[in-house]
Amino acid sequence: MRIIDHHIGGTTVSSGNRTADIFDPNTGQVQAQVRLGDAATLERAVAAARAAQPGWAATNPQRRARVMFKFKELVEAEIDALAHVLSMEHGKVLADSRGDIQRGLEVIEFCCGIPHVMKGEFTHGAGPGIDIWAFRQPIGIGAGITPFNFPAMIPMWMAGVAIATGNAFILKPSERDPTLPYMLGDLFRRAGLPDGVFSVVNGDKEMVDAIIAHPEIAAISFVGSSDVAEYIHANGCANGKRVQAMGGAKNHAIVMPDADLDAVVRDLAGAAFGSAGERCMALPVVVPVGDATAQALRTKLLPAIAALRIGTSTDPQADYGPVVTAAHKAKIESYIDMGVAEGAELVVDGRGYVLQGHEGGFFVGPTLFDHVTPDMRSYREEIFGPVLQIVRAADFEAALKLPSEHQYGNGVTIFTRNGHAAREFAARVNVGMVGVNVPIPVPVAYHSFGGWKRSAFGDIGQHGMEGVQFWTKRKTVTGRWPDGGVGDTAGASGSAFVIPTMG
Incomplete structure (x- = not known):
């Protein structure tokens, strides 16, 4: 061994x-x-x-x-x-x-x-x-x-x-x-x-x-x-x-009604399911603004999720591989169970996924929930797996409130073509790292990485x-070099008993 x-x-x-x-x-x-x-x-x-x-x-x-x-x-x-x-x-x-x-x-x-x-x-x-x-x-x-x-x-x-x-x-x-x-x-x-x-x-x-x-x-x-x-x-x-x-983190993606939904779906597929969701900067929560946006987004997400390929870590065609341990696989699936028990709609179920020829592997299929609400424990806690939750928001203010009031404040992103909405969101959201049409807003190396809250x-x-x-x-270091040679004390006026100033 x-x-x-x-x-x-x-x-x-x-x-x-x-x-x-x-x-x-x-x-x-x-x-x-x-x-x-x-x-x-x-x-x-x-x-x-x-x-x-x-x-x-x-x-x-x-x-x-x-x-x-x-x-x-x-x-x-x-x-x-x-x-x-x-x-x-x-x-x-x-x-x-x-x-x-x-x-x-x-x-x-x-x-x-x-x-x-x-x-x-x-x-x-x-x-x-x-x-x-x-x-x-x-x-x-x-x-x-x-x-x-x-x-x-x-x-x-x-x-x-x-x-x-x-x-x-x-x-x-x-x-x-x-x-x-x-x-x-x-x-x-x-x-x-x-x-x-x-x-x-x-x-x-x-x-x-x-x-x-x-x-x-x-x-x-x-x-x-x-x-x-x-x-x-x-x-x-x-x-x-x-x-x-x-x-930890529970990063949100806010999708405004004017967003390019095809681009959003491409970004979500990678950000939510890449690395089997085992990223602190993954996007496990998507917040469409308005029911029309939510329905359109859900319709486009379903074929994209169905097209995901789960394979071994050495499969060049795989979109993502197994999770790290059997215990972590069980934890992820327990959160899926929890979401169902809490009343969220399980649209795509990734539990019990088995890869042929690798039946003992730690694989979890892509999972999609809809009608998730902020009071659900499965929303409040970090799942750290290939699970995407849709939390619908009636308007911009409701969408802004969700990541701002969540216990985690690592990352968030907004998808929109409206510059004012993006600027307002970036200024007001109570989260440490913000993306604008960027699914994983990890700063480049010469900027610094760090979230807020927990x-x-x-x-x-x-x-x-x-x-x-x-x-x-x-x-x-504050240094003074007096005039004259070493040891020259000319001009000294005795001890000073007040705080020194530079005036």
């Missing part, structure tokens, strides 16, 4: 007495095991980071950027092999896996410009003979705790910015698909990153709690469910750490300039 170990100090480390199974979602069979680390495992990673980080922080930003450039080249050269590994553990199709990796590389590309964003600020002559300058320094050792649904992109979101700004970084990936994160450690080593600057420690809640408690870990970045995000944020902050914790805990977003701010500390 293949065992996935930890990557610490540039080498493979076997540590921990427990293991967890890694499944092939296409067959339902165990394909490998991951070794679950403990506090002693984490201590080895922290020790390696402690030894390596000061020298890495002292390395000039241009040289750190060269490591990012080389890492990018290595990942690009092996992207097909990496995508295959990702698909075989996660279940997403190969094209989606390549997209996962590419989106992570876009953050690495941003990090290649780290010398520019680390330049700091300077004011000459802020007062008589006084200059002020500010610059950013690394925080030291940081940790990232990442989810199963993006095992390449999100680790690169976190590690790229943390490392480029001069920190050491310890990654705790999901135990469901840990092989590719382990491979990132080897790729960073081959790119010239000093041993100990990047480590991968596998584990479950025991490892998470060890990270939260460790006094030398200065910051934690997390992406996952909202309950866990809230737990990590509260306990990490209580232990004096800087924490950014991204949680979709994000902490005030600083992922990647972009907010990522740089998260992984660094500002230091501001």
Whole structure:
């Protein structure tokens, strides 16, 4: 049986007495095991980071950027092999896996410009003979705790910015698909990153709690469910750490009566069902404005859903593959059961889907509900599967109210040809990331990612300039150089007992 170990100090480390199974979602069979680390495992990673980080922080930003450039080249050269590994553990199709990796590389590309964003600020002559300058320094050792649904992109979101700004970084990936994160450690080593600057420690809640408690870990970045995000944020902050914790989502697509419904349906098919709905920026809720819009949209959705092809993760013709585990498949189907019990109309039922030849696989068929209402638990909670819910709205104000009052505030989009409606919606909606005729409004790498309400805990977003701010500390220096030689005190007028000003 293949065992996935930890990557610490540039080498493979076997540590921990427990293991967890890694499944092939296409067959339902165990394909490998991951070794679950403990506090002693984490201590080895922290020790390696402690030894390596000061020298890495002292390395000039241009040289750190060269490591990012080389890492990018290595990942690009092996992207097909990496995508295959990702698909075989996660279940997403190969094209989606390549997209996962590419989106992570876009953050690495941003990090290649780290010398520019680390330049700091300077004011000459802020007062008589006084200059002020500010610059950013690394925080030291940081940790990232990442989810199963993006095992390449999100680790690169976190590690790229943390490392480029001069920190050491310890990654705790999901135990469901840990092989590719382990491979990132080897790729960073081959790119010239000093041993100990990047480590991968596998584990479950025991490892998470060890990270939260460790006094030398200065910051934690997390992406996952909202309950866990809230737990990590509260306990990490209580232990004096800087924490950014991204949680769940229930993103809405508002469809105005003037929208191009053919384009909307194409976008919805990909955004609602792509990656089997296992995306925090998926579109699981569509809100048509007016019954005429709802009926027309439903009519067009049905053949598009019927045309979706579910296949194995290596099937080049498949639109999406299996979900990650049998437990997650059961959870999704339980929410479909819940929607039926709550009185929503089940238009397309994806329960019990079986792929011929892969009867043990974790497949869920596309599901469509209509006449879903805001009081339903299946609407209020995140399903994280290939389930699309239609919530009808009478007018623009009713449509605006739905995402604004939902517990999650990650993303939302509006489909319309009316510029005023789009502008009004973007300004007023109580959600952190907004799309206008864009189905998945994930910002590009040089902007920052982050939602509102229970979709994000902490005030600083992922990647972009907010990522740089998260992984660094500002230091501001106020300096005065008196006239004359060293030790010349001419002109001194004695002690001052009032607050200094620059007037």
